[in-house]
Amino acid sequence: MQQSLSAPLAGARFRRRAMQMLALYMAAGTAAWAAPQVRVLALFEGKALLEIDGSRRVLAAGAVSPEGVRVVSASSRTVLVEIDGRQQSLGLGAAGRFGTAPAGLEVRLVRDGTGGYRSPGLVNGRSVEWLVDTGATAVALSGADADRLGLPWRSAGRPVGIATAQGTKTGHRIVIESLQIGDLRVSSVDAVVLDGDYPRSPLLGMNVLQRLTMRTEGDLLILQQMQP
Incomplete structure (x- = not known):
């Protein structure tokens, strides 16, 4: 009778020990996925x-x-x-605030001291630093930035009137062939170029943001490429 009781007890101890080892293994696996700070x-x-x-x-x-x-x-x-x-x-x-496991390509922007979100990017392969502007209907650049980026806005742009915080200004509507925010790519983007040095930073407007998935988590703005 004593032997018949000891066998189940030994089996229970073995199962309990196995579960403990499994928990340790899973914890180690989770730690291995932890992203660097x-x-x-x-x-x-x-x-x-x-x-x-x-x-x-x-x-x-x-x-x-x-x-x-x-x-x-x-x-x-x-x-x-x-x-x-x-x-x-x-x-x-x-x-940096990163998740603990790999996911699809995304760009996470931290709100800066002015309350805005900035991101390095490209316009037709040339570097630019975007300021995300959900109040702008389209991408907007100054004439100075457009010249630096090699955009033919004077010859190829269509004149339009643009309402800005500084009043109505004359702009030129163009199409940017390739635009990037980090590694997120968008093609054939309408943009407006304003003569002079306004806006101070190239504005990433809603015509691009609507082609990405966008969400906020605290002071983070998270952009992801839409799935085809």
Whole structure:
């Protein structure tokens, strides 16, 4: 009788021990997926000084740290970093907030000191720093920025009247062949170019944002490419 009781007890102890080992294994697996913690210590044109899990790393654009953090692009104002396909634009002193598991490509923008969201990007392959503007119906650039980007707005643009915070201005409507926010790409984008140096930063308007999925989490603006 004693032997018949000890066998079930031993089996129960074995199962309990197995469950404990499984829990430890799952916890270890979760820890392995934990994303590095990133903080921006200094910004330069083409590189950034980052603190990654307590270690300081100077990374040029395109470089990947031993922790798996890639600098997509960097300027004196922001750096676009990527971990496991997730991108986030960070300003000086900002800390990156990434999920714990890989997901689809996305760009995460942290609200800056002015309350806006900025992101490095490209216009027809040339670098630009966007200011997200949900109040703008279309992408808007100054004539100075359009000239720097090589856009033929004077010769190819169609004159239009544009209502701005500074009153009605004359603009030129053009089509941008290829536009990027981080690694998110949008093609054939209507844009307005205003003569002079207004707006100070190129504005990423709703005609682009409506072609992406967009949500906020606290002070984060998260943009994702729409699935075809």
